[in-house]
Amino acid sequence: MDSKHAYVEETQEQMRSVKSPSGISIMWRELVRDKVALFSLIFLILITTFVYGISLFLSQEEIVTVDLFAIHEPPSSEYWLGTDYGGRDIFGQLIIGTRNSLSIGILVTLMTGLIGIIYGLVSGYYGGTIDNMLMRIVDFFMILPFLMVIIVFVAIVPKYTILSFSLIMTAFLWMGIARLIRSKALQERELDYAQASRTLGSSHLKIMFTQVLPNLSSLIIVTMTLNLAANIGLESGLSFLGFGFPESTPSLGTLLGYARNPQTLEFRWWVWVPAAVLIFILMLSVRNVGEALKRATDARQRRG
C-alpha cells in the first residue's frame, strides 16, 4: 500500500515537472531570453511611467504659453533642452508630447483592436455569405485613401481632442486586424472543439467569445503590440505634416514639425533632435518586444 502511494506521488511529481508552460509564461521566457527585447521592455516601462508621472506636475497651458523674452534659447540650466520660436520650454513639450503620442497610440491600438477582433471573429466564425458581405465592407474601407480622408477630417473638425483624433484614426485602421482575426477564426471554427461545443448546446456567440477567442489570444497580443508602434509613428507623421495636433497640444510629431523651418533644422538642433530620437527609440523598442512575442507564438522560432 505504501509503495503504491509512493508510486502515485512519484508519477504526480513527474507530471508536474513535464507540465508544459502556458502561453503567457512562454512569452515571458522569450522576452527574458532576448536581451534586446527585455531591455526594450524595461525602457518602455520606465519611459511610460516617467512621462505619465512627470506630466502630472507639469501644466500644459503653462508650457505652451508664448514667452517672447526667451525665444530660441539654447539648452541651459533653466531650459534643459532650450526653447522654440515661441519661447516655449522644449523639455516640457517633450514630456507632454510623448504622453500625448503614447496616449493616442495606445487608444487607437485598443479601439482598432476591439473593433477588429469582434468584426473579424464574427466574419470568420460564421463564414459563407456573412463573411462575404462583411469582407466587402472591409475592402471598401481599405481602398479609401485614408491619409487624405484623415487630413480632410482634421480640417473639418474645428477643435479636436486626443479622443476625437484617435476616433478618426480608428475609423480607418481597424481593417488590418479584422482580416487577420477573420483568417484565423476561419481555421479555428473547423476544429473539433468548436464543433463539439455545438453538440453540447452552446450558442454561436458563446462559442465565438469563450471558445474560439482564447485560442487567438497570442495572435492578438502580438498584432496589437506591433500595431502600437505603427500607430505612434502614424500620429507623429500626421502631426509633422501639420495635420495632427496644433502647437497648443504638443506631441512628438509637432516638435518634429518645427524642423520644417530650415533655420531650425540647421542651427537649432535642440528643438527637434530629442523628439526625433525619442520617436526612433520608442518605435524600435515596441517593435523589439513585438517581434519577441511573435517568435514566442511559433515554437520553431523560439530562442527561450
Add this chain to the structure above:
Amino acid sequence: MEFLEVKNLKVHFPIRGGLFNRKIDAVKAVDDVSFQMEEGKTYGLVGESGSGKTTIGRAIVGLNKITAGKIFFEGKDLASAKNKSIRKDIQMIFQDPYSSLNPKKRVLDIVAEPIRNYESLTRKEEKQKVQDLMERVGLSAEAILKYPHEFSGGQRQRIGVARAIALKPKLIIADEPVSALDVSVQAQVLNFMQDIQKDLNLTYLFISHDLGIVKHMCDQIGIMYKGRYVESGKKEDIFTNPQHIYTKRLIAAIPDIDPRNRDFQKNHRRDVQKMYDQSYHEYFDKEGLAYHLQHISESHQVALPHRKVD
C-alpha cells in the same frame, strides 16, 4: 416506435463554380440511407474513407444539414424546431482527442460546458459533478484543474467521453473514437465504453472502419460504400453470411494473427479480390453505386440488383 429511425436520409454538399458561384453539382455524401436502431444496443457503421459514415453521425447530432429525408428520435422529428431540447439526449464522441478538447480550457470547464448550458448548478455542485464524472471515466478527480495537453491520448478520449455522458444522454454517436489511439489503449477505451453502456443504458452509433473493433462492439452493422448502404444486418449475418461482394472483400481483409493461417489467408484474399474484379459490374450500377437494399432474411438486407434475387 423505434429508438432512432433514419428515413431516406440524404446529405449533399454543393459544388460551386462557374459564373456567379452557382451550384453546379453536388457531392452525394449520403444518398438515400435508411436504418433503425434499438435502445441499449450498439449499431456499427462501417465503410472506407469518404463513404459517408461520419456524415450520417454528424447529421444525426445536428452538425450537418440534411438535404432530404427525416431522422426520428423516439418518434420525434429531429429537424423540427420544437424538439430542440432532445438534442441533449444525443451526444457525440469525436475521433481526434487532440483537437476535440479546447487547448485553452481546463478540464473542469471542458466537462462542465454541457452542464452549464442545460442545468443551473452552483459552482460547488458543478465541481462535484465534474469530479464524479472524472472518477467514472477512470481519471483522478484532482485532475480537473489541468489543461488537456497534460494528458495522454487515451486519457483525453476519456475526458471526451466524460463530457459526452455529462448530460446523461440516451444516444452517443462515437465517431471512430479509438482510431487516433494506439492499439494498447484502444482496447482499454473500448472496454470502458462497454462498461458505461451497461451502467447508463446507453445506445451507441459506432462509426468505424475497423471491422475487428466493430465485431467486438456491435450488435447491428451497416456497411456503406460511396454514400449508400451495401449491406446491413445483425453481426452474425454480416460476419458468417456476407452476401455482397464488397462485404466479402472487407471481411477477407481482417488480419489474422495466427502465422499458420498466413498462406491460407493470403490465397483467400487473392481469390476474393479476383471475384471482386470479375463481378464488380453485377453488384454495382453504371455509376459505380450500390443498388437499393433488399431483404434476404428478417434481419439481413443486401444491395443487390433485382435479377440477382429473383
